[in-house]
């Protein structure tokens with residue numbers, strides 16, 4: 464068949480040529496909705512790790528497997544035929560099990576019917592929440608270094624991200640600075656505790672300050688709490704859900720990927736007051752509609768036994784300490800992470816390179832991949848920190864520490 468004067472030998476050739484012509488002409492008239500967004504630093508560093516055969520302490524996922532019991536439960540529910548669409552908000556028994564976990568863990572009570580929504584990971588929860596609640600022209604305060612899922616979604620709403628910085632020293636929020644940044648356009652504050660990438664955990668005093676500011680200025684709080692089970696040294700996670708006034712204006716976001724070492728399953732959820740939940744569900748139904756059915760049934764069974772998550776603080780604290788003990792005496796410095804499975808190490812004693820140059824050199828010359836923290840700052844602020852994920856087998860942590868001792 465002639466097409467633009469060319470004869471094609473078979474259908475496959477035609478398909479290729481049509482797509483090349485069309486894409487080229489379509490792109491000329493197209494503006495990106497996210498012009499500043501490229502490949503994430505996690506993907507970039509993982510690719511470099513693979514290229515140089517490096518230990519990958521860059522990307523935030525465990526190198527050990529999900530509990531066999533949980534895997535067996537997914538298989539069981541699949542084999543028993545629970546494979547079709549569940550309700551959009553999540554299967555009722557799963558939402559009930561989540562409400563029970565919150566009651567056990569946070570001492571809160573939610574109506575699972577109207578206040579809990581299962582999502583395809585926290586990423587989808589963040590997308591559906593920000594899309595539902597933030598409007599064009601509004602401002603949203605985030606704290607740098609910030610996880611990379613917030614700003615692009617705010618930008619898609621044609622809203623503005625207002626970046627404040629955590630302190631370089633102990634990664635705390637300057638509440639007075641927050642008050643000064645609030646304008647009549649400010650609609651929401653996004654917090655993340657325990658915090659990726661710094662490992663900082665917000666205190667009761669932080670939550671009370673947030674409560675006061677959010678109430679006085681009538682703001683929504685979006686609280687990313689995906690590492691809520693992972694806190695160390697006897698620290699307690701503080702959830703926005705535990706502060707009754709704050710909870711009335713807050714959306715709390717969680718992920719079972721982190722809790723059950725199953726980041727690839729993408730099962731998360733949102734807890735929010737009824738009216739806010741109703742708006743989030745309107746978006747959620749057109750993003751994913753719902754989430755993998757057998758995983759919901761399996762996690763509902765599993766989460767009802769608190770011993771399946773209560774071991775996490777000790778388990779990860781031991782890993783953090785293996786890594787930090789191994790690094791002791793090296794020229795890297797860092798205060799122990801209070802939560803998450805990330806440890807920051809500072810290298811300004813060693814080199815005046817940028818954090819990106821240092822991370823690249825570590826990967827290339829020493830076969831150890833990490834994440835340079837300047838990537839989490841809108842203005843590229845570089846305080847010579849690298850992030851290491853310690854959700855790894857003990858011998859991986861020991862090997863990584865040995866490498867750092869040589870530098």
Ligand SMILES: Cc1ncc(COP(=O)(O)O)c(C=O)c1O
Pocket residue numbers: 523583584585586587610612655659687689717718719720721726729730731
């Ligand atoms: C702070 C934070 N929020 C959200 C997410 C996304 O979680 P999920 O994998 O459940 O989408 C992550 C994942 O690394 C994270 O670190």
